[in-house]
Amino acid sequence: MTKTPKYWNNAKKYLSNKDKVMLRLIQKYKSPSEVILTSRKDIFFSLCKSIIGQQISVAAANSVFIKFKKKCKNKINATIVSKLSKSQLKSCGLSRQKILGIKNLAKQILDKSFNPKLINKMDDEEAIIYLSSLRQIGRWSAEMILLFTYNRANIWPVQDIGLLRAISKNYKKKYLPPEKFVKLLQKKFSPYCSVATWYLWRSIDPEPIQY
DSSP states (O other): OOOOOTTHHHHHHHHHHHOHHHHHHHHHSOOTTOOOSOOOOOHHHHHHHHHHHTTSOHHHHHHHHHHHHHHTTTOOOHHHHHHSOHHHHHTTTOOHHHHHHHHHHHHHHHTTSSOGGGGGGSOHHHHHHHHHTSTTOOHHHHHHHHHHTSOOTTOOOTTOHHHHHHHHHHTTOOSSOOHHHHHHHHHHHTTOHHHHHHHHHHTTOSSOOOO
16 A cells, blocks of 8 residues: 555645535544555556445455455456466356456456556546546446556546435435535536545545555
């Protein structure tokens, strides 16, 4: 894991001045031991984890991921995954679609038809489109990669159920909160939507979100 993003302290000041709810959340979750938004800086690892975790519970995803990691001999990279058979991946508890997604990802990394280094040169929307071109990676997964792996400062994942629940709870709105209100918050929190998202998630989860 790397250090907290450089923009974090500036973002806290900015959001605290902009919004009373943000001020309250930032003051509440400020213990020295707090785990902030950190990153492994390993996109292949993160994409595999994203694919594995789709449409299943956190507990189930963790169980499958542990088995997957064991099959990879604790070294999750494209070369090792490319050598695993479909039956080996199936034995981890992966569905056919997830197996195809992971195998395809490994192939594209190795043949360089997908080049993660290009993402650093893209703006957020370009990067989301590029990541979404991968099999089994949609907009939400792409946004999680930009937020957790690349630590982009202004990601506002409006398809995320946790974020929408947190908005409803903290701003006393019905669930689902009105789209117009969600967009209003996005405008208010830019250019630090990622930090606002993290604190909103934190308000409904006893453990800091990691990915």
